[in-house]
Amino acid sequence: MAAKILQTTALTHKVMGEYYACAGKTPGRKVAWATVGMPTELLVAADMDVLFPENHSATCSAKQLGTKLCEMAEAAGLSQETCSYTRADLAVRLGGPSPYGGMPKPDILFCCTASCTTVLKWFQDIARHYGCELVVVDMPYNFSGQITDHSLEYIVYQLEEAIRRIEAVTGKPYDMKKLEQVVALSKTASDYWRKILELGATKPSPLTTTDMLINLGPITCLRGTQAAVDVYSSLHDEMQVRVREGYAAAGEERYRLIWDNIPFWFALGSTVRYLSQFGAVLVGATYLFHWVRKLEPHAPLVSLAREFCTTVTMNQSVAHKIDKIGGILKAYQADGMIIHSNRSCKADSLGTLDLQREITKRLGIPVLMVDGDHTDPRAYSEVMVQTRIQAFIEGLDAARAARAGA
Numbered sequence: 001m002a003a004k005i006l007q008t009t010a011l012t013h014k015v016m017g018e019y020y021a022c023a024g025k026t027p028g029r030k031v032a033w034a035t036v037g038m039p040t041e042l043l044v045a046a047d048m049d050v051l052f053p054e055n056h057s058a059t060c061s062a063k064q065l066g067t068k069l070c071e072m073a074e075a076a077g078l079s080q081e082t083c084s085y086t087r088a089d090l091a092v093r094l095g096g097p098s099p100y101g102g103m104p105k106p107d108i109l110f111c112c113t114a115s116c117t118t119v120l121k122w123f124q125d126i127a128r129h130y131g132c133e134l135v136v137v138d139m140p141y142n143f144s145g146q147i148t149d150h151s152l153e154y155i156v157y158q159l160e161e162a163i164r165r166i167e168a169v170t171g172k173p174y175d176m177k178k179l180e181q182v183v184a185l186s187k188t189a190s191d192y193w194r195k196i197l198e199l200g201a202t203k204p205s206p207l208t209t210t211d212m213l214i215n216l217g218p219i220t221c222l223r224g225t226q227a228a229v230d231v232y233s234s235l236h237d238e239m240q241v242r243v244r245e246g247y248a249a250a251g252e253e254r255y256r257l258i259w260d261n262i263p264f265w266f267a268l269g270s271t272v273r274y275l276s277q278f279g280a281v282l283v284g285a286t287y288l289f290h291w292v293r294k295l296e297p298h299a300p301l302v303s304l305a306r307e308f309c310t311t312v313t314m315n316q317s318v319a320h321k322i323d324k325i326g327g328i329l330k331a332y333q334a335d336g337m338i339i340h341s342n343r344s345c346k347a348d349s350l351g352t353l354d355l356q357r358e359i360t361k362r363l364g365i366p367v368l369m370v371d372g373d374h375t376d377p378r379a380y381s382e383v384m385v386q387t388r389i390q391a392f393i394e395g396l397d398a399a400r401a402a403r404a405g406a
C-alpha cells in the first residue's frame with residue numbers, strides 16, 4: 001500500500017505558524033510566557049497571547065539550532081549542566097537565532113513546579129530580564145498519582161491568587177464564565193488527544209510516533225482554543241479511517257517499540273530511519289500521555305488543579321511511574337522500550353534504572369537506555385546510539401519467544 005501523508009500535519013503547521021506569527025501583534029492584548037505544566041487556560045480566558053519557552057526551545061532544537069544556542073548561553077555564563085531548553089531560551093533572548101525571530105516580550109510569567117525546579121530559576125531569570133510579573137504555582141509531590149484534599153485546596157488557593165495577579169496585569173475583572181468556556185474547549189481537545197492515543201495503540205500502528213510528536217504543538221500551546229479542537233478532531237477522524245482500513249503507517253512492524261523521555265529533537269528523524277532498517281517502529285511515546293487530562297468545565301479551578309498536579313510523572317513516585325508506563329507498554333503490545341537518559345532533563349530521567357529493571361522483570365519486555373540530550377547535540381553520539389540499538393534489536397526475538405512460552 002502506498003504511504004499516505006497525514007493531512008492534519010499541514011493544518012498543525014499552519015496553526016502553529018499563525019500562532020507564532022500573530023503573538024504579541026494585537027494592540028492592547030497582553031502577552032504571557034508559561035511553563036507547559038501550568039494551567040494556562042487561566043490566561044487564555046483573560047484574552048492573553050500565551051507562549052511557552054519550552055516549546056520554542058524544542059522547535060529550535062528540531063531546526064538544528066541547539067549547538068549554536070547552547071554555546072551562546074554558556075558564553076553568557078550558564079553551565080553546560082543547565083537544561084538545554086533554558087540555555088536555548090537565554091541565547092534567543094540575547095539575540096540568538098530562532099525559527100520565529102524569538103518571542104514577543106512578556107507582560108506576565110506563569111511558572112509551575114510540577115515538572116522540575118529548574119523552571120523556577122529559569123523564569124526568575126526571565127522576570128529579571130524583562131522586569132515583568134512572575135506568578136509561581138507550587139505543585140506538591142504525589143506518591144500515588146492521587147491528589148490529597150489538602151493538596152487540592154493548596155493549589156486552588158494559588159490559582160485564585162493567580163487570577164488576582166492576572167486582573168492586575170489586564171486591568172479588567174476576571175470572567176469566570178469565560179474560563180468555563182475555555183476549559184470546555186481544552187477538555188474537548190484533550191478528549192480527542194486521549195482517543196487518538198488509544199487508536200494509536202492499534203496493531204498495525206495507524207500513525208508513527210514522529211507524526212504524533214509533530215502534531216503535539218497545539219495541545220501544548222493552544223489548549224483552550226478552537227484551533228486546537230479543530231486540529232485534533234481532524235487527526236482523530238483521519239486515524240479512524242486508517243484503523244478501519246488496517247493501514248500500517250510504518251509498513252512492516254517486526255518490532256513495536258515505545259520511547260520514554262523527551263526525544264533528542266535534532267536526531268529524531270535519523271533515529272527512526274535507523275530503526276526502520278530492522279523493521280523496528282516507534283509506535284508510541286510515554287511523553288505523549290502528559291497531555292491526557294480529564295477536565296470539568298463546571299468546576300474549572302478544581303479540575304485544573306487536580307489534573308495539572310497528577311498527569312506529568314515528574315512529581316510522582318517512581319513506583320507510580322513504573323505502573324503507568326507498564327500499562328502503556330501493554331496497551332501498545334510493545335516488544336521493547338527505549339529510554340532516553342536525558343542529560344538535560346534530570347527530572348524525567350530520575351528512576352530510569354529502576355524503570356528499566358522493573359519493566360523487564362514484570363513484563364519480560366527488554367528495555368534499552370541511550371544517553372543524549374533534547375536540545376544539545378554535543379551530549380549525543382549517533383554512533384553510540386546506533387550501536388546500542390543494533391545490539392538491543394538482536395535480543396528482541398529471544399525475549400518475545402520467552403514471553404510466548406511463559
Ligand code: SF4
Pocket residue numbers: 054083084085086115116117118119262344345346347348
Ligand atoms: S529539566 Fe526537564 S522538566 Fe525541567 S525545564 Fe528542562 S526539560 Fe523541562
